[in-house]
Amino acid sequence: MRIGILGLGRIGAFHAETLFGLDVVDLLVVCDPVADAAKAAGERFGADVVDSAEALLDAGVDGVVVAAATDAHPALILAGVDAGVPVLCEKPVARTMSEGVQVLKAVAGRDVPVQIGFNRRFDAGFVAARDAVRSGELGTLHTVRSTTLDPAPPPAAYIAASGGIFRDCSVHDFDIIRWVTGREVTEVYAVGGNRGADYIRAAGDADTTGAVLTLDDGTIAVVSNSRHNGRGHDVRMEIHGFEDSVAVGLEDKLPLRSVEPGVTFPAGTPHDFFMDRFADAYRAELTAFTEVVAGTRPSPCTVADALEAGWIAEACTLSLREHRPVRVEEVREG
Structure with a gap:
């Protein structure tokens, strides 16, 4: 090939x-x-x-x-x-x-076929979480927490052209929430602040944000993002149901330090970059693409899928700017 x-x-x-x-x-x-x-x-x-x-x-x-x-x-x-x-x-x-x-x-x-690159769909942990949700073993979901914290912000030129943190960074959380839960986001409320690089503020962007998403079945998803996380690259998800709860990213390279007496977890060297955290996922994603090319599987992430995550990002951007809840339908075009 x-x-x-x-x-x-x-x-x-x-x-x-x-x-x-x-x-x-x-x-x-x-x-x-x-x-x-x-x-x-x-x-x-x-x-x-x-x-x-x-x-x-x-x-x-x-x-x-x-x-x-x-x-x-x-x-x-x-x-x-x-x-x-x-x-x-x-x-x-x-x-x-x-x-x-x-x-x-x-x-x-x-x-x-066209495949859009949302690599978390190919990460073993997120795949297992999706399987747990779809099998029903968690029962009815009530809360999802999704986190993306970068160790340091990108350069000023990148920030200026990024479209903002919701479109550039949080969109991965939005896509994976849809993919894992199988539900759509109906409404968002977003907040943000600037505690670090001045050039992010100058670009009209936030460096740290939070968003509460309401899914179409009433599940609440909480998304946390930051350009500044001194301990490393932190990507995690928690899915809580009435019967059980599971976590993605709760492993020895988690960039988080416990202060509980006698606790030594996590014991590994923290992830320091997204290509470290998702090396296996990228390999699985590109392997999937070769299967798409060979005609043995459909696109695992279509243009339509990518746009759905994009509409959530648009709604969060508007919510942050106007300090109010925004329904996703309010920003949707076409």
Whole structure:
């Protein structure tokens, strides 16, 4: 199988290394506006190097991974679909939800699968939590808690182009809450503050946020996010039901320190970055994409799925700005 990669920045290079290690992938074809990045990938992985998306799609690839800048996502997704090549695109689908809706309309009814990169759907812990919910062993759910705490904020240029913490960071929590519970979010109330980097405040964004989500069956989900977590990269979920409760991320590399006397858990070195925390999940995600390319499974995260998480982010952004509860239907377009 020949897989193309458009974009060889941090995540694109990481994907190239992961794909190179998959037995089913025979050859990588790579492209990046920075010639040195493409050349380095070509030399490291024995990849064919091309100078444009058009050339990559004409190179006989069976599937293409889009890891380019967000602004390029819509055009590259549609170029792949128009060429009949299955696409895996990193989130988000587009910079704005309006553009994302246009992509959804353009791919609707097409036979070419598109997979959007929400890697937590492939993490073993989240998969087990979903299975526990779907089996009924937890009973009726009443509370979900989802946490994403980064060890340090991204650079100022990234923050300025990110769309805000809800669209960039919390959206992973929103997607995984939907996926694990199988429920939709109907209303949100969000708060936020700035206790750290001045450039985040200057960009009109918050560095620490909380959101209460009401699901369509009455379950309450609490989402906590921050750009500043000195102990490491903390991603967790708790799911509480009337019969039982389970947790994702409660393991020895959890970046949290107990102050209870005699307690030595967690004993491992804390996770320090998302690529450390989710290395296995990314491998499972890319393996799933090769199965999508082979036609043996449908897309495990469609454009429509990604937009649903995006609408929740939009509602939280409005809630934070106007200091009020916001129903998701209030912000939905198309």
